[in-house]
Amino acid sequence: MTELPMGSREVRLARTHAGLPAPGDFEIVSVPRPAAAGEVLVRNLCFLVSASLRQMIVKGASDEKGVPFPAIRTGEALRGEALGEVIAAPGDSGFSSGDLVVHFLGWRDYAVVPVTQCRKVRDDLPDRAAHLGHGWTAYAALTRGVAVRPGDTVFISSGGGAIGSMAAQVARLLGAARIIGSTSTREKADRLVAELGYDAAVHRDGPPILQQLSEAAPEGLDVFLDNVGGEQFQAGVAACREGGRVVVLGTLSQQLAAEDSGNSMPVPLDSTHILMKRLLIRGYSADDDPDARQEWERHLGDRLRSGQIRFPHVVVEGLAEAPRALERTIRGGYLGTVIVKI
Numbered sequence: 001m002t003e004l005p006m007g008s009r010e011v012r013l014a015r016t017h018a019g020l021p022a023p024g025d026f027e028i029v030s031v032p033r034p035a036a037a038g039e040v041l042v043r044n045l046c047f048l049v050s051a052s053l054r055q056m057i058v059k060g061a062s063d064e065k066g067v068p069f070p071a072i073r074t075g076e077a078l079r080g081e082a083l084g085e086v087i088a089a090p091g092d093s094g095f096s097s098g099d100l101v102v103h104f105l106g107w108r109d110y111a112v113v114p115v116t117q118c119r120k121v122r123d124d125l126p127d128r129a130a131h132l133g134h135g136w137t138a139y140a141a142l143t144r145g146v147a148v149r150p151g152d153t154v155f156i157s158s159g160g161g162a163i164g165s166m167a168a169q170v171a172r173l174l175g176a177a178r179i180i181g182s183t184s185t186r187e188k189a190d191r192l193v194a195e196l197g198y199d200a201a202v203h204r205d206g207p208p209i210l211q212q213l214s215e216a217a218p219e220g221l222d223v224f225l226d227n228v229g230g231e232q233f234q235a236g237v238a239a240c241r242e243g244g245r246v247v248v249l250g251t252l253s254q255q256l257a258a259e260d261s262g263n264s265m266p267v268p269l270d271s272t273h274i275l276m277k278r279l280l281i282r283g284y285s286a287d288d289d290p291d292a293r294q295e296w297e298r299h300l301g302d303r304l305r306s307g308q309i310r311f312p313h314v315v316v317e318g319l320a321e322a323p324r325a326l327e328r329t330i331r332g333g334y335l336g337t338v339i340v341k342i
Helices: 053-057 061-065 128-132 135-145 164-173 186-196 209-216 230-239 271-277 290-306 319-330
Strands: 007-013 026-032 040-049 082-088 100-103 110-113 153-156 178-183 200-203 221-226 240-248 280-283 313-317 337-341
Touching (some): 026 319, 040 128, 040 319, 100 110, 128 313, 135 164, 135 221, 135 240, 135 290, 153 164, 164 186, 164 221, 178 186, 178 209, 186 200, 209 230, 230 240, 230 271, 240 271, 313 319
Parallel strands (some): 153 178, 153 221, 178 200, 240 280, 313 337
Antiparallel strands (some): 007 026, 040 082, 040 110, 040 337
């Protein structure tokens, strides 16, 4: 058995400020390798880089505003979903050395994780990193949050993000006839169509989003999965036809606004329009339906191997590159899920 190193590294928050975080706001610190002490010791293999970290680190605002993420204070290690291998675990924990687990203490080489916060996963995927994909979130939103029906026209905002890049594929599996995504630039819009299976894409660099949606879906939308808020939420709701269903998963436009805290997303809506078209609008968290995750994961390996589902992602090599990867993620520099491989 290979002897474990005595040390570990972790990425810590060095400072906070009102703007968007930058690589200089973080530091990589060497610490003693943690001891399990009745919990699960995990060697992290890779972790997810998510723009939602912005809400966690801006002056502790998430504590004050009720955002469902615990704030990260100056001097604390960052947190995020990670895939790792169990090194040691209590005998009655249900975990054994070598088990593959997902947990929420990424951004470090080794993590000590409470037993209740470790989830064992099967080691049978073509790419282990796919355990960190958010196809299950899209699946839950499009089967529980709203129900996509055969023949539906579906609009997915932030169509190239971690959720959006999977949501188009999920919508197609569920029978959607036309799928439209949104993104930041014309170049990325072309990639949504060429690489991610969208039928059309709208982008912020073009005419008003509502105008672009009217051209991409002249008969209106049946389903709108919103990850963005702001103008795109307003336009997507307006573009719905009678009986349209809207599910809100995120508010990226506010989370990533440089001049704001990222914790509020007011937008005017026409209530008469909602009433006359009998629209359904609901906020949704995939965590409310764990059975949807189990359904998705049960078939994920077979779907990946057959090519029925792809896992669009970018791999960033090395913990030292993680702060720069976060900055680029926040600025929309990637397509798909962003994974740091340690």
